[in-house]
Amino acid sequence: MLSVSLAGAKLQNPTVLASGVLGTTGASLIRVAKEGAGAVTTKSISLEARKGHPTPVITTFDAGMINAVGLSNPGIKDFLPELEAAVKGSPSPVIASIFASTIEEFGELAKEVSQAKPSLIELNISCPNVNDEFGRPFACDAVSSSEVVKAAKKGTAIPLFVKLSPNVANIGAIAQAVEKAGADGITAINTVGPGMQINIEAAMPVLTNKVGGVSGPAIKPVAVRCVYDIYKATKLPIIGTGGVTNARDAIEMVMAGATAVGIGSAVYYGGVEVFSEIPKGMREFMESEGYSKIEKMRGIAHEE
Amino acid sequence: MRNDEFIVMPIAQTKDETKTSRTFFFDYNLNSKPGQFVMLWLPGVGEKPISVSGEKEGRFSVTVCAVGPVSKAICELKKGDKLGFRGPFGTHYSIPKDVESIAVVGGGYGSAPLAYLCEHAIAQGKKAYFIEGARDSAHLLFAKRMEDAGAEVLLATDDGSEGVKGFPTDLLKDALKAHKIDRVFSCGPEIMMKKVAEISAHFNVSSEVSMERYMKCGIGVCGQCAVDELGICLCKEGPVISGKTALSLKEFGNYFRDSSGKKIEYNSRRV
Numbered sequence: 342m343l344s345v346s347l348a349g350a351k352l353q354n355p356t357v358l359a360s361g362v363l364g365t366t367g368a369s370l371i372r373v374a375k376e377g378a379g380a381v382t383t384k385s386i387s388l389e390a391r392k393g394h395p396t397p398v399i400t401t402f403d404a405g406m407i408n409a410v411g412l413s414n415p416g417i418k419d420f421l422p423e424l425e426a427a428v429k430g431s432p433s434p435v436i437a438s439i440f441a442s443t444i445e446e447f448g449e450l451a452k453e454v455s456q457a458k459p460s461l462i463e464l465n466i467s468c469p470n471v472n473d474e475f476g477r478p479f480a481c482d483a484v485s486s487s488e489v490v491k492a493a494k495k496g497t498a499i500p501l502f503v504k505l506s507p508n509v510a511n512i513g514a515i516a517q518a519v520e521k522a523g524a525d526g527i528t529a530i531n532t533v534g535p536g537m538q539i540n541i542e543a544a545m546p547v548l549t550n551k552v553g554g555v556s557g558p559a560i561k562p563v564a565v566r567c568v569y570d571i572y573k574a575t576k577l578p579i580i581g582t583g584g585v586t587n588a589r590d591a592i593e594m595v596m597a598g599a600t601a602v603g604i605g606s607a608v609y610y611g612g613v614e615v616f617s618e619i620p621k622g623m624r625e626f627m628e629s630e631g632y633s634k635i636e637k638m639r640g641i642a643h644e645e
Numbered sequence: 646m647r648n649d650e651f652i653v654m655p656i657a658q659t660k661d662e663t664k665t666s667r668t669f670f671f672d673y674n675l676n677s678k679p680g681q682f683v684m685l686w687l688p689g690v691g692e693k694p695i696s697v698s699g700e701k702e703g704r705f706s707v708t709v710c711a712v713g714p715v716s717k718a719i720c721e722l723k724k725g726d727k728l729g730f731r732g733p734f735g736t737h738y739s740i741p742k743d744v745e746s747i748a749v750v751g752g753g754y755g756s757a758p759l760a761y762l763c764e765h766a767i768a769q770g771k772k773a774y775f776i777e778g779a780r781d782s783a784h785l786l787f788a789k790r791m792e793d794a795g796a797e798v799l800l801a802t803d804d805g806s807e808g809v810k811g812f813p814t815d816l817l818k819d820a821l822k823a824h825k826i827d828r829v830f831s832c833g834p835e836i837m838m839k840k841v842a843e844i845s846a847h848f849n850v851s852s853e854v855s856m857e858r859y860m861k862c863g864i865g866v867c868g869q870c871a872v873d874e875l876g877i878c879l880c881k882e883g884p885v886i887s888g889k890t891a892l893s894l895k896e897f898g899n900y901f902r903d904s905s906g907k908k909i910e911y912n913s914r915r916v
């Protein structure tokens with residue numbers, strides 16, 4: 342009833358651990374998969390190690406959180422054994438997220454990461470945390486987005502998902518461009534913003550980096566609209582991500598056109614248990630509303 | 646909806662504990678339990694996880710040792726200066742009803758949550774053995790506070806300048822031999838805690854240790870503090886875990902991860 346397929350990867354249920362939330366080590370990925378996630382995505386990995394921004398790197402507000410973790414990761418060489426352990430020990434498909442500062446590096450990394458045989462590779466071209474270092478994220482521009490996809494395609498035969506940013510004028514056009522370049526699917530969205538929180542007693546921004554990407558319930562309407570636009574613009578499977586905290590949110594994503602549903606910040610509100618609770622709630626909803634399969638709901642909101 | 650924003654408020658009082666450590670009191674009802682921590686934030690400087698070192702009657706405290714740039718800057722602060730905190734986070738030490746007497750073993754800066762725990766235990770009518778180890782008498786943290794609270798205080802120093810010359814783990818062994826102790830708690834260097842967990846297991850007494858890892862979010866989201874091979878996050882499913890769980894962790898006493906996630910062996914680290 343709930344199983345879905347993402348470019349050949351079989352998921353028992355549509356929940357996917359979003360990149361950057363847990364997923365820092367092999368053991369952590371396996372743990373989340375065992376809790377019930379349909380697939381798990383690694384923290385985004387780069388060629389070289391990165392320490393990330395100085396703390397505080399996360400702060401919360403009434404309806405979500407702002408993070409400036411800064412893509413910390415041990416670099417591909419140290420991460421490969423973790424990824425291999427995850428692929429071996431995880432009961433569900435593992436998605437390897439990678440990011441680079443140049444188009445060529447994306448190709449190199451795609452090749453490197455493929456050694457561990459993840460089910461899918463996700464190209465993170467949309468992290469707002471590293472703007473100042475790398476200029477505008479690739480995802481803000483249709484041409485550079487497709488260049489990244491082409492470079493990565495040359496480096497690997499594993500299906501490629503492209504993670505898009507909501508912070509663009511026309512996300513549908515970018516989706517079409519990466520589809521044409523050979524992408525096998527789209528993950529949307531990355532964090533919104535950047536945003537800022539000022540503590541008024543301290544009279545200064547809370548994050549040391551001052552700004553960070555906004556996630557959680559506050560961004561759900563933006564995510565749903567983006568998924569809706571991408572579904573309309575392309576035929577690619579979508580991992581609809583952004584502000585999903587319960588089964589109703591997940592159904593909403595599917596109705597907008599998502600094949601699978603990415604879950605990140607919800608771990609803060611509901612713990613890793615959300616990966617068993619959301620599928621359970623989805624099943625209950627489908628039974629009471631008379632949907633026999635998840636496909637019956639996918640993109641249903643587009644029907645006139 | 647859950648929200649753990651920083652609360653920034655003036656420090657109500659400070660107290661110097663040793664030459665390099667200072668306790669800060671806040672008039673705030675944190676509702677903490679012994680073993681839990683807060684993220685302390687000095688605006689403009691940085692953030693640091695720190696154990697709650699006491700709480701009663703609407704006032705809680707943290708004890709900060711000046712080791713890194715952030716903690717050094719915090720230790721310069723005086724009464725009335727503003728400091729931020731979010732929390733309390735993580736698991737806490739547990740004293741089941743049928744436990745009548747406890748022993749705590751602290752080393753280095755680990756005594757802060759243990760002093761809080763002993764006060765808590767004594768208030769519940771339990772007997773507490775407070776075992777502390779340090780380089781020398783000048784580095785002992787809470788011996789006086791624990792004597793005043795009514796704990797049995799047993800001290801060990803490397804140079805013998807106070808208490809016995811030797812290790813706190815030897816004092817624990819002697820205490821377990823000589824007295825009826827129902828549960829052992831520890832916080833401090835990981836090698837010491839590993840010994841504590843092993844000794845307790847040898848005497849068939851259950852133990853709890855406070856295992857720390859580099860932390861970023863403190864709220865179980867970023868994955869920075871995940872430990873091998875259970876994959877649990879120590880900011881949420883720790884820092885306090887049973888000695889048995891700790892001994893089952895491949896990395897306990899062996900390695901930890903730096904802020905990039907690279908593994909660092911304990912013995913290769915210069916201290």
Ligand SMILES: Cc1cc2nc3c(=O)[nH]c(=O)nc-3n(C[C@H](O)[C@H](O)[C@H](O)COP(=O)(O)O)c2cc1C
Pocket residue numbers: 359360361362384385399406408410412438465468504530531532555556557558560582583584585603604605606607866867
């Ligand atoms: C702490 C944190 C770290 C993140 N790190 C990454 C990352 O490394 N790579 C990435 O593609 N997205 C990263 N994201 C974005 C999430 O994968 C997700 O796209 C976004 O948070 C929206 O989903 P949510 O509302 O369910 O969290 C991160 C998000 C958070 C909260």
Ligand code: FES
Pocket residue numbers: 859860861862863864865866867868869870871878879880881
């Ligand atoms: S510090 Fe972020 S998960 Fe523990």
